[in-house]
Amino acid sequence: MPDFFDTFLDNIIELRGIRQSYDGGKSYIIEGLDFLVEDKPAQGQFVVILGASGAGKSTVLRYIAGLQRPTEGTVLVKGQPVDEAPRVGMVFQQYSSLPWRTVLENVALPLEYQGVAKAERLARAEELIELVGLRGHEQKFAQYPTLSGGQLQRVAIARSLIANPDVLLMDEPFGALDIDTRLQMQDLLMDIWHRIHPTVIFVTHDISEAVYLADDVYMMKPAPSRFTEHVHIDLPLRRNRETKRTDRYVQLVREVEDRMIAITSGQ
Numbered sequence: 147m148p149d150f151f152d153t154f155l156d157n158i159i160e161l162r163g164i165r166q167s168y169d170g171g172k173s174y175i176i177e178g179l180d181f182l183v184e185d186k187p188a189q190g191q192f193v194v195i196l197g198a199s200g201a202g203k204s205t206v207l208r209y210i211a212g213l214q215r216p217t218e219g220t221v222l223v224k225g226q227p228v229d230e231a232p233r234v235g236m237v238f239q240q241y242s243s244l245p246w247r248t249v250l251e252n253v254a255l256p257l258e259y260q261g262v263a264k265a266e267r268l269a270r271a272e273e274l275i276e277l278v279g280l281r282g283h284e285q286k287f288a289q290y291p292t293l294s295g296g297q298l299q300r301v302a303i304a305r306s307l308i309a310n311p312d313v314l315l316m317d318e319p320f321g322a323l324d325i326d327t328r329l330q331m332q333d334l335l336m337d338i339w340h341r342i343h344p345t346v347i348f349v350t351h352d353i354s355e356a357v358y359l360a361d362d363v364y365m366m367k368p369a370p371s372r373f374t375e376h377v378h379i380d381l382p383l384r385r386n387r388e389t390k391r392t393d394r395y396v397q398l399v400r401e402v403e404d405r406m407i408a409i410t411s412g413q
């Protein structure tokens with residue numbers, strides 16, 4: 147039975163009846179996949195996707211970003227086909243900045259593509275650079291080792307946010323970072339999310355990271371894959387390192403872990 151308020155909420159992301167084949171329909175790596183994320187304007191949502199390697203997590207993000215079409219099925223963002231709903235930002239695990247451009251130019255890039263005047267786009271880029279804690283690095287080239295791995299991901303996050311996306315897709319964005327930087331970036335991302343409330347769809351292999359960040363965790367079974375499990379994370383909205391010491395956090399990590407083990411072992 148749908149919740150009473152569900153009738154008033156649109157889905158910001160809607161994937162229905164998705165099938166994906168790479169061999170002309172002989173076999174399907176994704177089969178019967180449905181995924182609905184409701185819109186919560188001015189509140190946002192933090193959704194984390196977990197699944198074994200090769201389950202199709204990146205593929206789901208590529209559908210939502212409009213980078214790939216499924217063999218069958220419907221993909222809607224804010225009720226529209228993805229090609230007509232362009233306000234989607236994406237952050238990848240690999241550093242994706244243009245190394246021959248400065249931090250400021252990299253962050254401003256999406257607005258340059260949109261034809262926004264230079265003074266305006268650089269002013270907006272400065273705001274985002276402040277938001278991600280990169281003040282003082284604007285004129286450095288966005289390349290390693292001039293910038294550290296964590297700083298390069300900050301550039302990527304700032305760039306993904308500059309065009310005011312309704313949806314921010316993050317594909318293992320902290321996967322390549324050392325543990326200290328990773329924990330710092332989790333807190334930075336939470337802080338940003340509380341300020342600007344996009345709907346975030348975040349892929350990770352790290353269950354403790356998933357529980358720390360998410361409102362909801364969705365789990366994919368191995369191929370032919372689809373979402374089979376969902377855990378709502380009922381931790382307080384504002385979280386910090388202390389949250390990880392609470393009984394509820396530990397309990398949720400265990401619950402998600404148990405469900406992942408059951409899914410991947412086919413139980």
Ligand SMILES: Nc1ncnc2c1ncn2[C@@H]1O[C@H](COP(=O)(O)OP(=O)(O)OP(=O)(O)O)[C@@H](O)[C@H]1O
Binds near residue numbers: 168198201203205
């Ligand atoms: N162009 C392609 N041709 C054939 N198979 C493909 C193609 N693109 C993706 N696949 C397969 O689709 C499956 C899902 O890939 P995807 O990258 O989405 O998985 P994933 O869950 O993100 O994996 P990981 O956690 O390892 O990043 C994989 O088995 C992959 O080999």
